[in-house]
Amino acid sequence: MSHSASAPHRRPTSLRNARGSEPNAVVTSRDNKWLKMFRAALQGTGPRADELIGVEGPKLVEEAVRSGLEAEALLVSESGEREAARVLSAASESDAGISRSRILRTTDKLFESVAGTDTPQGVAALFRQREWNLEDVLRGPGAMRESEPLVAVLAGVQDPGNVGTILRSAEAFGATGAVATRGTADPWSPKALRASAGSALRLPVLRGMAVPILLAQLKLAGVKVYAATSQRGPASEDVSQAIDLRGPSAIFIGNEGSGLPPEIERAADGTISIPTAGAVESLNAGIAASIVLYEAARQRRLSDV
Numbered sequence: 243m244s245h246s247a248s249a250p251h252r253r254p255t256s257l258r259n260a261r262g263s264e265p266n267a268v269v270t271s272r273d274n275k276w277l278k279m280f281r282a283a284l285q286g287t288g289p290r291a292d293e294l295i296g297v298e299g300p301k302l303v304e305e306a307v308r309s310g311l312e313a314e315a316l317l318v319s320e321s322g323e324r325e326a327a328r329v330l331s332a333a334s335e336s337d338a339g340i341s342r343s344r345i346l347r348t349t350d351k352l353f354e355s356v357a358g359t360d361t362p363q364g365v366a367a368l369f370r371q372r373e374w375n376l377e378d379v380l381r382g383p384g385a386m387r388e389s390e391p392l393v394a395v396l397a398g399v400q401d402p403g404n405v406g407t408i409l410r411s412a413e414a415f416g417a418t419g420a421v422a423t424r425g426t427a428d429p430w431s432p433k434a435l436r437a438s439a440g441s442a443l444r445l446p447v448l449r450g451m452a453v454p455i456l457l458a459q460l461k462l463a464g465v466k467v468y469a470a471t472s473q474r475g476p477a478s479e480d481v482s483q484a485i486d487l488r489g490p491s492a493i494f495i496g497n498e499g500s501g502l503p504p505e506i507e508r509a510a511d512g513t514i515s516i517p518t519a520g521a522v523e524s525l526n527a528g529i530a531a532s533i534v535l536y537e538a539a540r541q542r543r544l545s546d547v
Contacts, residue, residue: 267343267345267346267347268346268347268348269317269346269347269348269352270348270349270352272352272355276315276317276346277317277348277352277355277356279294279315279368280296280315280317280356280366280368281355281356282296283295283296283368283432284296284298284356284357284358284366284432285356285357285358285432286431286432287427287428287431288427288428288429288430288431288434288449289371289428289430291371293371294314294368294369294370294371295311295368295369295370295371295430295435295443296358296366296367296368296432297366297367297368297369297432297435297443298357298358298359298362298363298365298366298432298436299359299363299365299366299436300322300325300326300328300329300363300364300365301328301440302435302436302439302440303316303329303365303366303367304328304329304332305439305440305443305444306367306369306440306443307329307332307333307336307340307367308332308335308336309440309443309444310336310337310338311338311369311370311372311443312338312369312370313333313338313340313341313344313367313368313369314344314367314368314369314370315344315345315346315367315368316329316340316344316345316346316365316366316367317346317347317348317353317356317365317366317367318345318346318347318348318364318365319347319348319349319350319352319353319362319364319365320347320348320349320350320364321350321364322353322363322364322365323347323364325363325364325365326364326365329365329367340367350364353366358432358433359436369443371430374419374446374447374448375448376421376448376459376463378419378446379391379393379418379419379420379421379446379447379448380393380418380419380463380465380490381418381419381446382417382418382419382446383418383444383445383446389416389418389542390488390489390490390491390542391418391419391463391465391490391491391492392416392417392418392487392490392491392493392535392538392542393417393418393419393420393421393460393465393491393492393493394408394409394411394412394417394419394420394421394492394493394495394531394535395420395421395423395456395492395493395494395495396408396420396421396422396423396426396429396495396531397423397425397426397453397494397495397496397497397502397503397506398423398425398426398496398497398500398502398503399422399426399427399495399496399497399498399527400425400426400427400497400498401427401498401527401528402427402428402431402433402434402437403433403434403437403528404427404437404498404526404527404528405422405426405427405428405429405431405434405437405438405442406429406433406434406435406436406437406438406439406441406442406528407437407438407528407529407531407532408420408495408527408528408531408532409429409434409438409441409442409445409447410437410438410439410441411528411531411532411535411536412441412445412531412535413438413441413444413445414441414535415532415535415536415538415539416538416539416542417445417535417538418446419445419446419447419448420445420446420447420448421447421448421451421456421492422447422448422449422450422451423450423451423452423453423456424450424451424452424453425497426449428449429442429447429449430442430443430447430449453503453505453506454505457505457506457509460492461509463490464490465490465491465492466489466490466491466492466511466512467492467494467506467509467510467511467512468485468487468491468492468493468494468510468511468512468513468514468534469494469496469502469506469507469510469512469513469514470493470494470495470496470502470513470514470515470516470530470531470534471496471501471502471507471513471514471515485512485514486541487534487537487538487541487542488538488541488542488545491538493514493531493534493535493538494506494510495527495530495531495534496527497527498526498527514534516530516533516534
């Protein structure tokens with residue numbers, strides 16, 4: 243398994259103690275290099291391969307620390323110092339911790355200038371990316387490694403909220419990992435991270451993979467490909483009936499408007515539809531993915547009884 247190497251254990255410190263002989267840096271200029279980095283990360287559409295992940299809000303930052311991500315810097319405003327105590331407590335229990343010299347303090351006004359939310363809570367952090375590979379996605383995190391692969395594949399899902407919802411449901415319903423193919427909103431973008439409630443930081447996720455390469459690798463690994471579609475046709479099966487999701491499975495969810503590319507539907511081992519009533523033609527991508535993932539979890543629970 244390929245992961246970023248863990249940094250040596252650093253003894254975390256409280257903000258109060260950090261103002262002693264080795265005070266935290268106090269950022270007072272809008273042009274400070276760290277503020278520029280936070281602004282780009284918290285207001286952008288996701289990090290490139292060599293960039294840091296921006297995470298905002300005490301709960302989400304705490305989740306990131308507990309998930310084992312290595313913090314590059316922590317930014318705390320005047321009103322966020324009380325909330326930051328939770329983050330530092332979590333850091334004290336982690337292997338990486340947070341370096342004293344990278345706990346940065348600033349004013350509420352300057353924090354608002356870098357935040358990506360309308361009502362910032364005064365705590366944000368920059369984290370180094372994990373290095374996941376397809377084996378990680380198929381094996382899953384620690385407790386999941388005895389399970390058959392269950393992969394959520396986002397193929398052109400463009401709404402970051404839908405991306406985050408799908409990843410949250412994927413983790414909740416026992417998926418081993420997820421893949422966001424090219425054209426999908428970045429799972430590590432600020433909006434997707436918030437919608438995932440931290441799942442995007444814990445679940446093994448591959449970003450920007452080409453569909454033909456992914457299909458070839460899944461076939462090679464013996465993983466069945468299932469295309470979720472809103473079109474009920476002779477070749478599609480009601481999700482609650484004939485499709486067997488107990489074995490190694492990859493569930494492809496397509497673009498909110500155009501659905502899945504034809505190449506995926508042609509390559510699929512099965513097509514899954516979700517029947518709807520009345521005038522509703524199709525479901526939101528996040529809801530559709532959640533229903534299929536729940537059905538996979540239901541089938542797998544029954545097979546274990």
